[in-house]
Amino acid sequence: MADRRGARLAALVDAFTNDVDGMLVSSLPNIRYLTGFSGSNALLFLSRGERHLITDFRYDTQVRSEIGDLAAIRIERVSLWDGLWAILPTVQGLNVLGFEEAHVSHRDFQRLLESGSRWQWRPQPHLVEDLRESKDADEVLLIRQAADVAVRALARTVPDIRAGLTELQVAGILEHALRDEGSEGFPFPTIVASGPRAALPHARTSSRVLQAGDLVLLDFGAEYQGYCSDITRTFVIGAASAEQREAYDVVREANAAARSGIRTGMTGQDADALARRYIERHGYGEAFGHGLGHGIGLEVHEAPRLARTATGRLPVGAVVTIEPGIYRPEWGGIRIEDDVHLSADGPELLTDYPRELIEVP
Amino acid sequence: MADRRGARLAALVDAFTNDVDGMLVSSLPNIRYLTGFSGSNALLFLSRGERHLITDFRYDTQVRSEIGDLAAIRIERVSLWDGLWAILPTVQGLNVLGFEEAHVSHRDFQRLLESGSRWQWRPQPHLVEDLRESKDADEVLLIRQAADVAVRALARTVPDIRAGLTELQVAGILEHALRDEGSEGFPFPTIVASGPRAALPHARTSSRVLQAGDLVLLDFGAEYQGYCSDITRTFVIGAASAEQREAYDVVREANAAARSGIRTGMTGQDADALARRYIERHGYGEAFGHGLGHGIGLEVHEAPRLARTATGRLPVGAVVTIEPGIYRPEWGGIRIEDDVHLSADGPELLTDYPRELIEVP
Numbered sequence: 001m002a003d004r005r006g007a008r009l010a011a012l013v014d015a016f017t018n019d020v021d022g023m024l025v026s027s028l029p030n031i032r033y034l035t036g037f038s039g040s041n042a043l044l045f046l047s048r049g050e051r052h053l054i055t056d057f058r059y060d061t062q063v064r065s066e067i068g069d070l071a072a073i074r075i076e077r078v079s080l081w082d083g084l085w086a087i088l089p090t091v092q093g094l095n096v097l098g099f100e101e102a103h104v105s106h107r108d109f110q111r112l113l114e115s116g117s118r119w120q121w122r123p124q125p126h127l128v129e130d131l132r133e134s135k136d137a138d139e140v141l142l143i144r145q146a147a148d149v150a151v152r153a154l155a156r157t158v159p160d161i162r163a164g165l166t167e168l169q170v171a172g173i174l175e176h177a178l179r180d181e182g183s184e185g186f187p188f189p190t191i192v193a194s195g196p197r198a199a200l201p202h203a204r205t206s207s208r209v210l211q212a213g214d215l216v217l218l219d220f221g222a223e224y225q226g227y228c229s230d231i232t233r234t235f236v237i238g239a240a241s242a243e244q245r246e247a248y249d250v251v252r253e254a255n256a257a258a259r260s261g262i263r264t265g266m267t268g269q270d271a272d273a274l275a276r277r278y279i280e281r282h283g284y285g286e287a288f289g290h291g292l293g294h295g296i297g298l299e300v301h302e303a304p305r306l307a308r309t310a311t312g313r314l315p316v317g318a319v320v321t322i323e324p325g326i327y328r329p330e331w332g333g334i335r336i337e338d339d340v341h342l343s344a345d346g347p348e349l350l351t352d353y354p355r356e357l358i359e360v361p
Numbered sequence: 362m363a364d365r366r367g368a369r370l371a372a373l374v375d376a377f378t379n380d381v382d383g384m385l386v387s388s389l390p391n392i393r394y395l396t397g398f399s400g401s402n403a404l405l406f407l408s409r410g411e412r413h414l415i416t417d418f419r420y421d422t423q424v425r426s427e428i429g430d431l432a433a434i435r436i437e438r439v440s441l442w443d444g445l446w447a448i449l450p451t452v453q454g455l456n457v458l459g460f461e462e463a464h465v466s467h468r469d470f471q472r473l474l475e476s477g478s479r480w481q482w483r484p485q486p487h488l489v490e491d492l493r494e495s496k497d498a499d500e501v502l503l504i505r506q507a508a509d510v511a512v513r514a515l516a517r518t519v520p521d522i523r524a525g526l527t528e529l530q531v532a533g534i535l536e537h538a539l540r541d542e543g544s545e546g547f548p549f550p551t552i553v554a555s556g557p558r559a560a561l562p563h564a565r566t567s568s569r570v571l572q573a574g575d576l577v578l579l580d581f582g583a584e585y586q587g588y589c590s591d592i593t594r595t596f597v598i599g600a601a602s603a604e605q606r607e608a609y610d611v612v613r614e615a616n617a618a619a620r621s622g623i624r625t626g627m628t629g630q631d632a633d634a635l636a637r638r639y640i641e642r643h644g645y646g647e648a649f650g651h652g653l654g655h656g657i658g659l660e661v662h663e664a665p666r667l668a669r670t671a672t673g674r675l676p677v678g679a680v681v682t683i684e685p686g687i688y689r690p691e692w693g694g695i696r697i698e699d700d701v702h703l704s705a706d707g708p709e710l711l712t713d714y715p716r717e718l719i720e721v722p
Contacts, residue, residue, distance in 0.1 A: 040563065057650060058563045061690065078670065101468040106460070106484055109467045123467055172540025179533025182568060185550050202401065202419045207543065289418060309439065329422065 004136055005070055008034050013046055015127045020098035022047035022091065023124060024084070024112075027103040029298040030128035032226060035067045043080045044071070050091050054083035085115050098124040126303070133295060133303045134317035139227065140341050140350075143296065143319050146183075146229035147339050147350040149222035153177035154233065154353055161360045163212050163237050167192040167205045170218070178222050187228035187300040191219040198234070198333040201290050201325065212238040215332035216360075221300060228300045230321050231351045232337035235358045247284065247326045248334050248357045254278040254324040255336045258292060259349060262322070264342045268310025275324040276308070284326045293321035296339060318342045319350070365497055366431055369395050374407055376488045381459035383408035383452065384485060385445070385473075388464040390659040391489035393587055396428045404441045405432070411452050415444035446476050459485040487664070494656060494664045495678035500588065501702050501711075504657065504680050507544075507590035508700050508711040510583035514538035515594065515714055522721045524573050524598050528553040528566045531579070539583050548589035548661040552580040559595070559694040562651050562686065573599040576693035577721075582661060589661045591682050592712045593698035596719045608645065608687045609695050609718045615639040615685040616697045619653060620710060623683065625703045629671025636685040637669070645687045654682035657700060679703045680711070 012034065016023045025031055025044040031053070032038055039059040045052045051071035055063050060075050067073065074083045088094065099112060101123035112121045135143070156177040161170055170192045178186070193203035195214040203217075210216060219232040234251075236244055254275035261274040272292040279288045291307025296319055304314055306322070314320070323337030339350040373395065377384045386392055386405040392414070393399055400420040406413045412432035416424050421436050428434065435444045449455060460473060462484035473482045496504065517538040522531055531553045539547070554564035556575040564578075571577060580593040595612075597605055615636035622635040633653040640649045652668025657680055665675055667683070675681070684698030700711040 038565070058561070062561065099467070101471070102466050104467045105463050106465045106467060106470045107462040109470070110462070110484070123471070168540045168543060168545070172537040175540065176533040176537035179529045179536065182529060184529070184565065184567075186547065189546050200419070200423065204399070204545065206545075 004138065005034060005036055008131060009046065009051065009070070011131055012127060013048060015130075016098050016124060017048055020096045020122050020124070021094045023098035025100060025128065026108075027100055027128065030100070030103070030132075033128060033132055033298055035070055037063055037066050038226060039063060041080065043084055045084065045087060047091055047094065052087050054080045054087070056080065081111060081115065088116065088119065094119060096120045096122055098122050100124060100128070102126065129303055132297055134315045135297060135319050135341070136317065139297060140317070140319060142225050142227035143229060143339065143341070144350050146222045146224035146227050147231070149178065149181045149183050149224060150220065150229045150231050151351055151353045152181045153183070153222065154218070154231070156180075158235070158358065158360065161210070161216065161235060163210050163361070165210050166207045167194055167197070167210070168207055170210070170216070171205045174218065174220060178220070181222070182224070183222035184225070185223040187221040187223050187230065191217065193217045193219075193333070194237075195332055196330050199327045199329050199331065201327060201333070210237050213241070215244060215334060217333055217335055219335065219337065226298055228296050228298070229339055229351065230296050230300055230337065231339065231353065232323055232335045233353065233355075233358075234334045234336065235360050237360055240357055240359055244334075245357060250279055250282045250284055251324055251326055251334045251336050252355050252357075255322060255338065255355065258322045258324065259338060259340055259347060262314070262320075262340065262342065262347050264314050264316045264318070264344065266314050268304050268306045268312055268314065269308055271306045271314060272308055272310065275322070279324060279326065287326040287328055288324060289327060290325065293323050293337075295320050314342055316342065316344050365499065366395060366397055369492060370407065370412065370431070372492055373488060374409060376491075377459050377485060378409055381457045381483055381485070382455045384459035385461070386489065387461055387469075388489065391461070391464070391493075394489060394493055394659055396431055398424055398427050399587060400424065402441065404445055406445065406448060408452055408455065413448050415441045415448070417441065442472060442476065449477065449480065455480060457481045457483055459483050461485060461489070463487065490664055493658055495676045496658060496680050496702070497678065500658060501678070501680060503586050503588035504590060504700065504702070505711050507583045507585035507588050508592070510539065510542045510544050510585055511581065511590045511592050512712055512714045513542045514544070514583065515579070515592070517541075519596070519719065519721065522571070522577065522596060524571050524722070526571050527568045528555055528558070528571070529568055531571070531577070532566045535579065535581060539581070542583070543585070544583035545586070546584040548582040548584050548591065552578065554578045554580075554694070555598075556693055557691050560688045560690050560692065562688060562694070562696075571598050574602070576605060576695060578694055578696055580696065580698065587659055589657050589659070590700055590712065591657050591661055591698065592700065592714065593684055593696045594714065594716075594719075595695045595697065596721050598721055601718055601720055606718060611640055611643045611645055612685055612687055612695045612697050613716050613718075616683060616699065616716065619683045619685065620699060620701055620708060623675070623681075623701065623703065623708050625675050625677045625679070625705065627675050629665050629667045629673055629675065630669055632667045632675060633669055633671065636683070640685060640687065648687040648689055649685060650688060651686065654684050654698075656681050675703055677703065677705050
C-alpha cells in the first residue's frame with residue numbers, strides 16, 4: 001500500500017496555515033489517521049516546518065514502530081502537556097496556534113491559556129474530520145475487510161440462534177465468531193434486541209430470553225486495522241406472522257432503493273428520502289424515527305450524515321451505512337443495515353449478506 | 362435496595378450552592394450515578410429547587426422507567442441544547458451557573474457563552490466524581506457481582522487456553538464466557554498478550570499464535586448493572602522456566618502485600634509503595650513501570666489513584682484495583698490484578714480467583 005500519511009499531514013497543514021501558524025491535534029482517531037499511531041494517549045503538534053508526537057512511556061516501543069520518522073517523538077512519564085510546553089518554545093515563528101474545538105475540554109483550554117499564554121489560541125472546526133470524510137482506496141479496502149469479518153461471523157452465528165437463549169448468550173456466540181474471524185475489537189456495544197426490546201432503536205443487550213414469534217435484531221460491527229464495519233439484520237423466531245413479513249418487506253425494499261439510488265453529489269437529506277419515501281408510501285412513515293445512516297471509518301459514527309436535516313453533499317469516497325427501520329412499541333422492530341462505498345462510478349456494497357427474511361427454529 | 366439517588370442529588374446541590382445557583386451535568390456516568398439514566402445522550406440541570414433531565418426521542422420509554430419522578434423529563438428531537446435553552450428561562454433565581462469543566466468541550470463552552478449569555482458560567486471541578494469515590498453498600502454489591510462474573514468466566518476459559526490459538530481466539534473464548542455468565546458489556550477492550558507482547562502494559566489483542574514457553578497475560582472485566590470489574594491473571598504455556606517462576610513469585614507476593622496492607626486514610630503513594638518496595642527489594646524495580654492501581658465503579662478508571670505521584674488519601678468505601686507487574690522487553694510480562702473494597706474494617710477482596718502460577722498445556 002502507498003503510504004498516504006505524509007499527504008494527509010500536508011493537506012491538514014494547507015488547511016490551517018491561512019488562519020494559524022501551527023496546530024495542536026488532540027483527537028486520537030484524528031492522530032491515528034494522520035500518523036498511524038494507535039495508542040490511547042497522545043498529542044500531535046504540527047506547523048509548516050515541524051511535526052511532534054507526544055505520548056507516554058507505555059507506548060515507547062509501539063510509537064516508534066508505528067510512525068517511524070514521520071514526526072519527532074517525545075515520551076512523557078507524567079503529563080503529555082509537559083511535553084507540549086517543552087517543545088513549543090523551540091519552534092520558530094509561532095504566534096497564533098489552533099486547537100480542535102470539539103476535542104479540547106474547557107479544563108484543557110484553560111491549560112492552553114495559562115501555560116501557553118505566550119501564544120494566541122484559536123479554535124478550529126473539524127479540519128481533520130473533513131479530510132477523513134472521503135476515504136482513499138486503502139481505507140475502503142480496510143473497511144471492506146472489517147465488513148467481511150462481520151459477514152462471516154454472522155453466517156457462523158445464525159444457525160445457533162434459537163428460542164430459549166438469552167440476548168446476552170446470542171451476543172456471546174456472535175462476538176466469539178467475530179474474534180475467530182479476526183476482529184480486533186468491537187466498534188460499539190453489540191446489540192441483540194428481541195421481542196418488544198427490538199422497538200428501542202438503541203436497545204442494550206439484556207438477559208431477556210428469546211421466544212417463538214419474536215423479532216430479533218442484531219446490530220454489530222467488526223474492527224480491522226482500526227477501521228470499522230456496522231451491520232444489522234433482523235430475524236424471526238419461528239414462523240413470521242403476515243404483519244411481520246409485510247413490515248420486513250417494506251424495510252428490505254427501502255434498503256434496496258437507497259442502496260441502488262444513492263449517489264455522490266446528493267445531499268444527505270436526499271439520500272435519506274430514497275428510503276423514507278418508500279416507507280412513508282407504505283404507511284410506516286411514523287415508525288421510522290431515525291436517520292438513514294452515517295459515515296464509518298476509523299470511528300463508527302463520522303461524517304457524512306444521511307438524515308432529514310443533513311444538507312451537506314455526499315463526497316466521492318465516503319463510506320456510509322444505509323439502515324432504514326420500522327419500530328412499534330410493544331410489537332418490536334426491524335432494521336436492515338448495510339455499508340456502502342460511494343465511488344465515482346456509483347454505490348459499491350461492502351456488506352454482502354442476504355436480506356431475505358430468515359425464520360430461525 | 363435503598364434508593365440513594367435522592368441523597369446523591371442533594372449532596373451535589375449542597376456541594377455547589379455556595380458557589381453557583383445551578384449546575385449543568387454533562388458527563389454520562391455522572392448522570393447515571395445521580396439519576397439512574399443509562400442512555401447515551403443526556404444533559405442534567407440541577408438547582409436548589411429543580412431537577413431537569415434532557416434526552417432524545419430514542420430514550421423516551423427508557424428514561425421514564427429508569428428515573429421515574431426523580432427529575433422532570435424533556436425529550437428533544439434535534440439537539441439537547443434546545444431543551445436547555447427552553448428550560449433555564451423558566452427557573453427562578455438563576456444568575457451564576459456551573460458546568461463540569463472536564464466534560465464540556467471548548468465548542469460547547471462557546472455554546473454556553475453565546476446561547477446562554479444571560480447567565481454567568483463558572484467551571485466546576487470533579488464534584489460528582491468526588492461523591493463517586495466512596496461507594497455505598499449497594500454499589501459495592503454490584504461491583505462484587507461484576508467481579509464474580511469475571512471470575513466465573515475466567516474459570517471456564519482457562520481449560521481452553523493452549524498453544525496454537527491466536528490471542529484473538531483466546532479473547533473470543535473469554536468474552537463468550539463473560540456473556541454466558543451475564544456480563545452486560547466489556548468495560549474496556551479485552552487484553553490477551555502473549556510472549557514478547559506481554560511486555561507492553563497496554564498491548565492490544567493480536568493475531569499472534571500462542572507458543573510453548575510464552576507468558577500469556579489476560580486483562581479484562583465484566584459489567585453488571587453499569588458497574589465494572591477489572592482483573593488480570595498471567596499464565597505460562599507449558600512448563601515455566603526458573604526465571605519466569607521467580608518473577609511471577611515476586612509479583613504475586615507484591616500483590617499479596619498490597620492487598621493485606623492497604624488501608625483507608627493512607628495516601629495513594631503509600632499504597633503504591635506496599636507493592637513497589639517488595640518488587641524493588643527483589644531487584645525488579647525498573648521493571649514495574651506503572652502505578653499500582655485505580656478506582657473502579659461506573660467507569661473502569663476513576664478516583665482514587667494508587668501511584669508514586671498520588672498524594673490524596675484513600676477514603677472509606679473506595680474500590681480499587683491492585684495490579685503490580687514486571688515487564689521486560691522481548692522477554693514478556695507478568696501482572697496480577699485484583700479488585701479490593703476499602704471498608705472501615707480493612708480491605709475486602711472482590712476478585713476471588715487463585716494466584717498460583719498456572720502452566721497450561
